[in-house]
Amino acid sequence: MKIALIGYGKMGHAIERIARERGHEIVSIIDVDNNADIDSEAFASADAAIEFTTPATAPDNVVRAAAAGVPVICGSTGWASRREEVEKRVSELDGALLASSNFSxxxxxxxxxxxxxxxxxxxxxxxxxxxxxxxxxxxxxxxxxxxxxxxxxxxxxxxxxxxxxxxxxxxxxxxxxxxxxxxxxxxxxxxxxxxxxxxxxxxxxxxxxxxxxxxxxxxxxxxxxxxxAKSRDGFALGAVMAAEWIAGRKGIFTIETMMEELL
Incomplete structure (x- = not known):
């Protein structure tokens, strides 16, 4: 599948490595210096986006990804005060979102x-x-x-x-x-x-x-x-598995829903 990354710090690098190891293609990498590329054709071609940035930037990143028609896995924390607003907007855009404090x-x-x-x-x-x-x-x-x-x-x-x-x-x-x-x-x-x-x-x-x-x-x-946790790899692997799970879905999901299906 095709994956877009939003955020390219230590976690983003770990996610990229594990996604490639699982046979996936990284079609777009969005970081602080090219945030406008969320609106690009390359980003829109992704089957899912994985977002790990900051509390200040995550809400807008999620909404913009939904507007591009790309389901979003969001691991950024600290934006609970905007959660309801963001979920409502994603639903209006007929998008998909699974946000969790921990994907391990x-x-x-x-x-x-x-x-x-x-x-x-x-x-x-x-x-x-x-x-x-x-x-x-x-x-x-x-x-x-x-x-x-x-x-x-x-x-x-x-x-x-x-x-x-x-x-x-x-x-x-x-x-x-x-x-x-x-x-x-x-x-x-x-x-x-x-x-x-x-x-x-x-x-x-x-x-x-x-x-x-x-x-x-x-x-x-x-x-x-x-x-x-022994390393970041557990968090990264879980995020990639969540991206595999959400591809092709519409709606607001929880990690509990995904775990119920996995178990």
């Missing part, structure tokens, strides 16, 4: 497990959840989009948890590198939060691609689930 197949399996565990814990009030997320030092926003998606899954499926609370960000260095997230948490001043809130603590360390841990802690034991 492993992360999305992890989210299914997370939600099932959260539902079980509705009946066990002695267990309370806590989330820890770790990313590379270049990622300044927190919590991560994936952490927020996981938190929303817990809130949806657990009758005791009604919100999530940001506990802040911790930079890992030589002073705390040997400590566990739980040990580090015990040393920091945490904001006050409701008893029905899920605390989310963020860490930034080296070049870590992404690690998410959810603890369900009680006085006598702790049940913990973790997803640890």
């Amino acid at each position: 197949i492993g992360v999305n399996v992890f989210n299914i497990v997370n939600r099932k565990l959260a539902a079980l814990m509705s009946h066990l009030p002695q267990y309370m959840p806590h989330m820890y997320e770790t990313h590379h030092v270049h990622k300044l926003d927190h919590p991560s989009g994936t952490a927020i998606t996981l938190a929303e899954g817990i809130i949806a499926d657990n009758s005791r948890i009604n919100s999530w609370a940001d506990e802040g960000i911790v930079w890992i260095d030589e002073n705390n590198a040997s400590m566990t997230p739980q040990e580090i948490e015990a040393t920091i001043e945490k904001p006050a939060m409701d008893t029905d809130a899920l605390p989310v603590l963020s860490f930034r360390e080296g070049e870590v691609p992404g690690t998410h841990t959810i603890d369900w802690d009680s006085a006598v034991d702790c049940i913990s689930i973790t997803h640890r």
